[in-house]
Amino acid sequence: xxxxxxxxxxxxxxxxxxxxxxxxxxxxxxxxxxxxxxxxxxxxxxxxxxxxxxxxxxxxxxxxxxxxxxxxxxxxxxxxxxxxxxxxxxxxxxxxxxxxxxxxxxxxxxxxxxxxxxxxxxxxxxxxxxxxxxxxxxxxxxxxxxxxxxxxxxxxxxxxxxxxxxxxxxxxxxxxxxxxxxxxxxxxxxxxxxxxxxxxxxxxxxxxxxxxxxxxxxxxxxxxxxxxxxxxxxxxxxxxxxxxxxxxxxxxxxxxxxxxxxxxxxxxxxxxxxxxxxxxxxxxxxxxxxxxxxxxxxxxxxxxxxxxxxxxxxxxxxxxxxxxxxxxxxxxxxxxxxxxxxxxxxxxxxxxxxxxxxxxxxxxxxxxxxxxxxxxxxxxxxxxxxxxxxxxxxxxxxxx
Amino acid sequence: xxxxxxxxxxxxxxxxxxxxxxxxxxxxxxxxxxxxxxxxxxxxxxxxxxxxxxxxxxxxxxxxxxxxxxxxxxxxxxxxxxxxxxxxxxxxxxxxxxxxxxxxxxxxxxxxxxxxxxxxxxxxxxxxxxxxxxxxxxxxxxxxxxxxxxxxxxxxxxxxxxxxxxxxxxxxxxxxxxxxxxxxxxxxxxxxxxxxxxxxxxxxxxxxxxxxxxxxxxxxxxxxxxxxxxxxxxxxxxxxxxxxxxxxxxxxxxxxxxxxxxxxxxxxxxxx
Numbered sequence: 001x002x003x004x005x006x007x008x009x010x011x012x013x014x015x016x017x018x019x020x021x022x023x024x025x026x027x028x029x030x031x032x033x034x035x036x037x038x039x040x041x042x043x044x045x046x047x048x049x050x051x052x053x054x055x056x057x058x059x060x061x062x063x064x065x066x067x068x069x070x071x072x073x074x075x076x077x078x079x080x081x082x083x084x085x086x087x088x089x090x091x092x093x094x095x096x097x098x099x100x101x102x103x104x105x106x107x108x109x110x111x112x113x114x115x116x117x118x119x120x121x122x123x124x125x126x127x128x129x130x131x132x133x134x135x136x137x138x139x140x141x142x143x144x145x146x147x148x149x150x151x152x153x154x155x156x157x158x159x160x161x162x163x164x165x166x167x168x169x170x171x172x173x174x175x176x177x178x179x180x181x182x183x184x185x186x187x188x189x190x191x192x193x194x195x196x197x198x199x200x201x202x203x204x205x206x207x208x209x210x211x212x213x214x215x216x217x218x219x220x221x222x223x224x225x226x227x228x229x230x231x232x233x234x235x236x237x238x239x240x241x242x243x244x245x246x247x248x249x250x251x252x253x254x255x256x257x258x259x260x261x262x263x264x265x266x267x268x269x270x271x272x273x274x275x276x277x278x279x280x281x282x283x284x285x286x287x288x289x290x291x292x293x294x295x296x297x298x299x300x301x302x303x304x305x306x307x308x309x310x311x312x313x314x315x316x317x318x319x320x321x322x323x324x325x326x327x328x329x330x331x332x333x334x335x336x337x338x339x340x341x342x343x344x345x346x347x348x349x350x351x352x353x354x355x356x357x358x359x360x361x362x363x364x365x366x367x368x369x370x371x372x373x374x375x376x377x378x379x380x381x382x383x384x385x386x387x388x389x390x391x392x393x394x395x396x397x398x399x400x
Numbered sequence: 401x402x403x404x405x406x407x408x409x410x411x412x413x414x415x416x417x418x419x420x421x422x423x424x425x426x427x428x429x430x431x432x433x434x435x436x437x438x439x440x441x442x443x444x445x446x447x448x449x450x451x452x453x454x455x456x457x458x459x460x461x462x463x464x465x466x467x468x469x470x471x472x473x474x475x476x477x478x479x480x481x482x483x484x485x486x487x488x489x490x491x492x493x494x495x496x497x498x499x500x501x502x503x504x505x506x507x508x509x510x511x512x513x514x515x516x517x518x519x520x521x522x523x524x525x526x527x528x529x530x531x532x533x534x535x536x537x538x539x540x541x542x543x544x545x546x547x548x549x550x551x552x553x554x555x556x557x558x559x560x561x562x563x564x565x566x567x568x569x570x571x572x573x574x575x576x577x578x579x580x581x582x583x584x585x586x587x588x589x590x591x592x593x594x595x596x597x598x599x600x601x602x603x604x605x606x607x608x609x610x611x612x613x614x615x616x617x618x619x620x621x622x623x624x625x626x627x628x629x630x631x632x633x634x635x636x637x638x639x640x641x642x643x644x645x646x647x648x649x650x651x652x653x654x655x656x657x658x659x660x661x662x663x664x665x666x667x668x669x670x671x672x
Contacts, residue, residue, distance in 0.1 A: 045543045058622065058629075079569075144536075144546055169569055173548045176533040180503060180540035185629030188499075188531035206638065207529070214635045221629040259545040260577040263563065268571035281668065305668065329530070338668050355641055359666055361659070367648060376644035377662045379655045389656045394669065397660075 001054070002033045002043070008051035015043035015052065018257030020149045021250075040153035041181045042145075046257065056183045059220040068222035071100040072160040074151060075111040075123055075131075076170055079141070083116035087235065087278065088166035090126050092228060094236035095193055096164060097127035102195045105161070106130060110154050112147060114140035117246075124244035126236060131246045132158070138253040142170050145258045148177045150251055155182070160223050162201050164193070167227035179225050185218035186225040191232045201226065206352055231277050231335045232356060274308050276325060281307030281338045284327055284354070287314040288343020288364060288383055295320060297387050298342060304394040310334065312344045328353035342383040346371030363387075401451060401459045401557075402517045403444045405483065406506055406538065407437040409467055409474035410528040433474045436523025439588040444521050445482045447555055455557065460484045462514055466494050466505050472608055479603035480595035486608040487513065493613035496625030499533040505623050506534070507541035508616045513609075518579050519562070524549060524586035535584035545577040548584045 002024075011029030023037040031043075031051065044052045057064070073092045078084045093107070100107040109128040111119060113135060120131045132154050138146055155163055155178070163178075165171040167189045179186035192204030196217075201224040203216045218224045276282060283302040285295060295309070302309045309325065316326045327334050329349040339357035344350060346362070346369055354360070355374055362375035363383040372378045379386060412430040441463070448459040463478040465471050466489035475486040489505055497505065510517060520542070525532035532548075539546035549567040556563065563576045567586055595603070613620040621627060645662075649655045663669040 045540065169549060172532045173536060176536035177540045179500065180537035185498065185500060186533060187630060188533055212635050213638050215633045216630050217633045218629045219631060260547060260575050262573055263576050264574040266572040372646055373643045374641040378643065378646040379659060380646065380648040381652055381655060386652050386656060389652055390659060393656055393660055
């Protein structure tokens with residue numbers, strides 16, 4: 001229940017402008033809450049007079065816990081070009097479907113945007129039972145306030161038990177905001193999700209550079225929120241025949257309720273290059289390639305194998321390649337069909353970023369390099385000596 | 401003008417875990433100031449210099465952390481680098497906090513002692529937990545805007561606004577918002593200043609205020625382990641992937657033969 005301190009309220013109408021569901025109005029210079037209030041808390045957050053409050057119990061009773069059901073996924077979209085959901089959403093749908101089936105509950109999706117309702121069928125064909133569609137011109141681009149307010153509203157109205165987000169820059173900006181608003185737990189960068197015998201979400205994540213794994217529960221609060229790193233779960237095969245329902249949620253937004261404004265967008269990554277997390281074959285260079293010039297060799301090999309070049313942290317630290325090429329704990333998690341590590345010893349921080357690759361080939365001078373412990377095929381030797389031979393052989397076989 | 405910089409002291413190397421509570425054993429591990437927090441502090445100090453020199457406006461930097469008594473050394477480093485004061489939230493009742501309980505304690509301290517702040521800086525994430533959650537959670541508790549992944553900032557004091565250049569997935573974005581605001585910093589100019597002898601001496605004269613849980617709130621259940629909705633159910637070693645064949649041959653041509661075979665068998669290269 002939303003409480004209004006009428007003495008503190010100065011009738012500024014900021015709450016009215018911020019509420020995404022037109023559920024609070026100002027009458028006779030005082031705020032008044034309407035029946036359609038979802039308890040999203042957008043007004044509480046923006047009120048400068050501290051006149052609004054929602055009591056949220058720190059521990060829910062069993063009866064309260066039982067009111068929450070279903071798995072929900074936030075359908076983050078690509079920011080450029082045609083409307084398109086991010087690959088991590090499809091990966092989450094596959095995993096979410098499994099969790100929902102285990103619970104024998106629904107799998108829902110929240111889709112926000114300005115003109116992207118055509119994506120609903122994609123979401124349904126990948127496993128969604130129900131899509132909550134929120135369309136508004138102010139939702140075309142991501143904003144912390146706009147997205148937090150609308151998503152929290154839908155979550156509170158529908159009382160989902162589990163809500164999953166991609167651990168993308170947007171997901172990591174948005175989800176903690178929602179968690180703090182609802183005063184619930186949030187587990188970052190999960191690499192495993194399951195349901196236990198108490199029907200709780202078991203969230204597994206690497207801790208301390210992957211040296212140890214931790215299983216985390218939020219036993220007494222709902223919803224259970226988690227972010228999942230892209231590419232740790234596989235994407236399923238869509239079924240275009242699958243049927244689902246679409247529920248449009250009317251949203252009312254005012255620019256005054258969105259406190260940040262994008263002044264300029266600068267795109268540095270060229271569109272024609274495949275981001276390393278989406279590549280099927282990665283040819284990855286480490287310190288063992290010795291000079292920046294030798295990156296040309298890596299590039300040539302990548303071309304021969306129709307692969308993409310990536311690298312370890314040391315190459316980025318040396319300034320030879322930008323950060324977007326980096327695989328590992330402080331870079332990107334990748335899971336290509338083939339990962340070739342050239343002159344990479346395989347520090348744990350690197351291994352956590354690529355150990356879920358389908359096949360791993362390693363070439364390294366040091367026979368005791370940790371990379372060999374996870375490589376399906378390893379050559380102990382100088383990568384700089386072996387690569388030119390490999391390129392030559394690949395070219396010859398193509399000619400034949 | 402008041403700028404608050406929230407910092408975290410992190411273990412410099414590998415850490416051990418208490419198998420019973422699933423929390424960190426910090427004793428006996430060398431600690432450093434989290435690198436992203438150092439970027440955040442750099443940015444605050446840059447603003448202080450700029451505002452004091454160009455506009456003659458006094459800027460006070462207050463560093464805030466929650467941690468064990470040893471966290472004083474991280475605060476001391478911040479004071480040497482140019483902060484004015486420090487607050488250490490230190491109490492057994494704060495121990496075992498997850499990100500929600502941590503951000504709540506920080507926000508209550510700010511609201512209680514430094515409510516007239518203009519800016520809050522945090523690092524993007526700490527290198528031990530890597531969650532990147534405390535910054536946005538703190539902004540939410542404080543009811544202010546947030547801009548994450550900042551690499552540089554421009555204060556526009558006459559309009560009570562700040563412009564921030566932030567990293568995005570495919571480049572950068574310039575975002576503006578009203579003050580007060582929370583900025584989480586992911587990088588910077590990477591100037592690692594070495595404090596002068598005078599600065600080191602001066603830092604020892606600056607105040608580090610220690611605050612207990614009872615000083616913050618009557619309801620201390622909301623802090624620490626008891627105020628944390630997430631619980632570590634168990635910790636276990638990661639599932640290992642086992643290595644396959646390893647060729648140790650003096651003849652690189654022969655090694656490449658085997659490599660080509662492997663690529664062919666797995667369908668990455670067509671068979672001749």
